[in-house]
Amino acid sequence: MRRDPNLKAIIDSYSSMALGAALVIAGLVLASLWAMWGGLGSLTLPLAVLAGGSVLIGLLWLGYRRLRGGVAAALLANREAMDSVQRDALTGVFTRSHFLQVLGGEVYHGSESAVGYMQLDMDNLKLLNDSAGHGAGDAALVHLARTLGKLMPGAIIGRLGGDEFGIAIIGHDNRAALRRLAEELLRQLDKPVSIGGRPVRLSASVGIALAPADAIDVVDLISKADLALYKGKKAGRRTVVAFDADMLGDERHRRFIERELRAALLMDELELHYQPVFSAATMTIKSHEALVRWRHKVRGMIPPGQFVGIAEESDLIDRLGDWVLRRACADLPALGSDSVAVNVSPAQLRHADYAARFAAVLMETATDPRRIIVEITETVPLNAGGVAMANLEALRAMGVRIAIDDFGAGHASLQYLRGFAFDIIKIDRTYVANLADSRIDAMIVSAICDIARSLPVEVIAEGVETQEQLAKLKLAGVTGLQGFLLGRPAALVRERRASAA
DSSP states (O other), X not given: OOOOHHHHHHHHHHHHHHHHHHHHHHHHHHHHHHHHTTOSOTTHHHHHHHHHHHHHHHHHHHHHHHHHHHHHHHHHHHHHHXXXXXXXXXXXXXXXXXXXXXXXXXXSTTOOOOEEEEEEEETTHHXXXXXXXXXXXXXXXXXXXXXXXXXXXXXXXXXXXXXXXXEEEETOOOHHHHHHHHHHHHXXXXXXXXXXXXXXXXXXXXXXXXXXTTOXXXXXXXXXXXXXXXXXXXXXXXXXXXXXXXXXXXXXHHHHHHHHHHHHHHHTOEEEEEEEEEETTTOBEEEEEEEEEEEETTTEEEOGGGTHHHHHHTTHHHHHHHHHHHHHHHHHHHHOSXXXXXXXXHHHHTSTTHHHHHHHHHHHTTOOGGGEEEEEOTTSOOOTTOHHHHHHHHHHHHTOEEEEEEETSSSOHHHHHHHSOOSEEEEOHHHHHTTTTOHHHHHHHHHHHHHHHHTTOEEEEOOOOSHHHHHHHHHHTOSEEOSTTTOOOEEOOSSOOSBOO
């Protein structure tokens, strides 16, 4: 094992001092013996002892100075070594393990210290990594850490994960003041900063909890702040949410749904209902949209809105998506239409192997890719070179058609039209609902149809519920119609008529 250089310096100093002291003592002993034999005068021995004592004291002083310097250097080196272990190499804040250790020294049962704790998660860091490279993501994390240090100089700050940070302020028990501090942090992050040669605005979501008001141990404190953070991210990110007791009921419900959904997938208890899409020209069924349903053995029918979002936040969304695709492919021959559409979550498209797994299911079920439609919403970030874009391009290369669902409901509609190749636009049902009463909505529908004809792509109107809407949509130039007026979602019936009644 290699010897520590600082320890070696201390040992060498001690050895030199000991050797010098031994030589002085040996000289004094020899002088004493010589005096006893009469070799020295009466004053020579006292002078020799005085001189030797002075030398010995000088050696001890110099040795002490050298030893003290060596110990100080060793302590400094040890502190630097500990810092390298306890500090995150990128941001300079505490590592997760050391942060939890320090926080645990302040938050424990019986502690008299008040602690204000913030759990922070950067928004869309993965999107920044995908669009501008990991160097940009690293720069964003460094900027965040510096901003935290300037705004909260006395805080204990730790990096808990890739884009997740913990901030503890000792002696702080004012929930409202902590919220204002977190909101000021968001304002600071919103100021443009140069990253990768271009100005970037950063944002984050923050969950707040207090000790001992909310929790009396570290694990419970972090869990409750994380629960508040989860609620904030679910509400739309760039938020500050403080923990309150009502959240525990929401968390229990989420865990129940996740546990039961996992069992439902394992036991094959889900269903697909199919809603027909009609050709506007012939009023015959041209395709179906597959809609997942969960008939719980105790709670009855649970709508997708209550479990798909929870699946997206866990590891279940891939399993759920694979199950839907596999079942839709199996049911396709009995549907009596040319194709079937499946909805794909943004969380699925973020996985680099999604297109490969999709292709494997098509091969396993011997399904022609040209008979499958993938519906995505405008919440999918489609950046050039991004994972989601690569997956969609791979699907289109197979022959799968891509539809933009709920077109017009988001904020990126025009960017979507410019950003990537697709095959179908599905007009959001809110425009269809107001078609008869709103001149603006009617103009928007007509404009979308004009754009679709010029691209050219198909355009399907969702939510058709009245004959008046049907007539206006045909006049506007839609190519497909879907809604309760024409057909409600229903479980598969083997013998299905292929035309409207």
